[in-house]
Amino acid sequence: MRVSGKISWTECGSTINPQIRADGVHIWPFDPCFPLAVTFQVFGDRQPVRLNRHDYFEIAYVMNGEISCQIAERRLKCKQGELIVIGSSPYHRMWRHTRSHPKIATIFFMPEVICEGGVDGEQAEFLMPFYLQEGDFPFIVRANTGVPADVFGLIRRIHSALPATTRLARLSVRTYLKMALILLVNHYSAYTGSQRSKNPKQQALRRIVPLFEFLETHYNQAITVEDGAELVGISKPHFMRLFKQVTGQSFISYLNHFRIAKAQALLTSSDKPLAQISQEIGFCDQSYFGSVFRKTVRITPLTYRRHFGNSTADTHIHNTVRDLADDRHEHDGSLVPFWKLSSGSV
Structure with a gap:
């Protein structure tokens, strides 16, 4: 062939x-x-x-x-x-x-x-x-x-x-x-x-589907591991094991990936400032958003927008100047504590 x-x-x-x-x-x-x-x-x-x-x-x-x-x-x-x-x-x-x-x-x-x-x-x-x-x-x-x-x-x-x-x-x-x-x-x-009917992963998936549906409309809010466990009606340790079994990720890692996917869509389809995007997807701190984005996508939000965005020529210069300021904020040299990347509250 x-x-x-x-x-x-x-x-x-x-x-x-x-x-x-x-x-x-x-x-x-x-x-x-x-x-x-x-x-x-x-x-x-x-x-x-x-x-x-x-x-x-x-x-x-x-x-x-x-x-x-x-x-x-x-x-x-x-x-x-x-x-x-x-x-x-x-x-x-x-x-x-x-x-x-x-x-x-x-x-x-x-x-x-x-x-x-x-x-x-x-x-x-x-x-x-x-x-x-x-x-x-x-x-x-x-x-x-x-x-x-x-x-x-x-x-x-x-x-x-x-x-x-x-x-x-x-x-x-x-x-x-x-x-x-x-x-x-x-x-x-x-x-x-x-x-x-007998596969544990499929049974677990059905149990946490309500959580996925909740995240789709509430990902911009503060959501903890405890919130997830309460939503599906099980204990926190059971929830953590169940969620890892279904997705292969911890709940916080999954939530960060989910939010970053939303950020990628906004970066390529809108001219919103990075600060506004970070707020809209649930990150109250822009530096933390930049850190999680770089860790997940391996490039900065500004670089991602330059490579994949569809900004018009009329707004390109304005956006670049504005985002360069945002990018300097991302690279201000501050370190994000490890506990902030892995704690139960985002």
Whole structure:
């Protein structure tokens, strides 16, 4: 199958192995502003990929040849035209099955690419095939279902839209990715339907959905861990464990990411001063907002606005002068205490 767009092939083992930490966690160098990547890899003669897991989600399409795959204690074979769907929990590795050099196209993405403003019940549906990967999960999607070819076509479209440096490009990538995920949701519907009633994560998600709905309209208010526990009707320790089980983050970390996502939208769609944005999303202190933004996005709010904003030419100079003053305020040299980043009140 021909692929549109320029492809840069890399050798799988030499690419992935250096990125695997001592604890077996693979760290892909995502663009922090849009954590999604498409790669094209060939299984060469070098060292096979080590057993690893990762925080992102992975979909791999075998373009030619045949590969073997170990996922937890299971060993599977994946042939040309088939798909491998891997979530963030299982340790796994892939290697070539024969002396040939099979090639795969993979898409790596973090959940926030889909759930830009935070996870709610509807958005979580897109990710169910990744969340419900118990021991008997069918990781391989066979070619005769027609799903792999359709998903690969969407991966090609995503690849052609990268790097997603504009709002239109990011919208296109999210749309193609959601189309691919809907194909997988439909394919796995029988399996996920049988797992929902007994899956602890799904039960936990249903319990805290009211909290997600509350955050959507009250994120600009002061919200503590105690408030979250009271809203879902459980103790604070139970709430903290439950929330981490569902989202993989502490409540305060999730809330900060949620607010920063709202700030990113305002930075790209409005000309509001940084001080006003920080207030509107729930940060009473602009320096703290700048610190959390840099920690989350890896660049300052001003730099993010310059790269991704859509300000008109008539207002650009005025905004730049105003935000430079704001940016100096961000870089005033003051240190944010560690307790302020991790305490229960924001």
